[in-house]
Amino acid sequence: MTGVEAAITRAHRTEWARVVATVARRFGDLDVAEETAGDAFAIAAERWPIDGVPASPGAWLTTTANRKAIDRLRREARRQEKHREALMLTDEGAPVGAIEDDRLRLVFTCCHPALAMEASVALTLRMIGGLTVAEIAHAFLVQEAAMGQRITRAKAKIKVARIPYRVPTEEDLPARVTGVLAVLYLIFNEGYLASGPGRQVVRGDLISEAIRLVRLVRDLMPSDGEVAGLLALMLLTDARRTARLSADGELVALDEQDRGAWDHELIAEGHALVRARLTSGQAPGRYQILAAITAVHTDASDFQDTDWSQIAALYDQLIRLDASPIVRLNRAIAVAELDGPEVALAEIDPLPLSDYHAFHATRAHLLRRLGRDEASRAAYDRAISLARNPAEAVHLIRRRGELDGT
């Protein structure tokens, strides 16, 4: 890659969201913003090799996109004979101070609760992440045309229903931040444990994109505890990415992972974030508690050394916020280490999770520890039939094979 190509790639990474956000605020139209941001990068690819990389690529790209937007609106206005308004459009550039806010506005618009989750995911990856429609379609195993439709429909709803382009009011902010984080966490999880057959087991591109987006949101809302919590959770989870998959494509459970293969730089960053939240004195939300749980796991030099009472206590705290069966299931895994598999099994059995593979996998492990091989085998069978990730199925099949007799 030449120096100029590298500069364009870098600018795309760091400036795309800024360009889209600035144009979107100025012209109040995501379509115009998306198209003219694309134009600006295409022009950069033509001009920069000849003219050299500008001193401030972001400002150059924003100015170019703004000009393109004005051209486009004038053209449309001529067609619609709305001359007067179009002539009032001037190329004065955007005020510089508001730029950070623009990106945050864009995040809140793309993750608005009136949009379906899958629409928000696609829109966020396109408008803020700068991924192409083809890339997003590929990541979610959807036809490119269908993904394009999904994004077009979302943009049309934003426009027609007047989903506002602004940072929510103080009163709405916590719920709206939760919505943004749910979208980013879904992108991360899709990367971390891809669902559906024929997929790569781990999609590093989605994981990196999710982390990059959370870092951006954190830059924009540095004092929000849940944003910091989600970043920590992602870093501490991603730190185990390599150790989580064996050479022959089997998912490696936490108790069998080579902890030396964990990414200790990510762990250090994640732990620092969790510590900073603990000293903040504010009541932690869901992501901060999940991050703290992951921090306890990544703090132990091996599985037996894990501070299980701390983990169970954190799950108790989480249950007070979210008493869902899945949280109870995860708590029971800590209980198994503290009070034994029998107690844990008694807590798990009544949970209404009979369609969830992890429920059966957990039961299978506990039943195996209790020497109830036949019941364990049946639970493995059920877990394998429900597992949506091939590496997970391979892991469960091996564990089932370790049971005595056949």
Add this chain to the structure above:
Amino acid sequence: MAQYLISVLADDTELASAEEDAAIDVFNEKLQSEGHWVFAGGLGHPTTATVIDARGRESMVTDGPYVETKEFVAGFWIIEAPDLDVALRLATTGSKACNRRVEVRPVLEG
């Protein structure tokens, strides 16, 4: 300012209770005093509907709703709001007041 239609969704034939009626009155007053009010009304049951199709040479009159569904629109508000966030906040209050689900749709502009 944009206009939004807030439809009240119902799946039973029960009319609003006295309590719901009182809450709806309070909500209507709020809409009026805050400048969001355009129009509102309750609708007769779908069995009282008549469908007219005058696209052909002769207009056709049919008894009953154009589509049979379990859920139907029992009433509506048309409100004025600067954006969807404001409309959704009002619709939340409206849903509480009439004690039913509501749907918010933008009225297309000129």
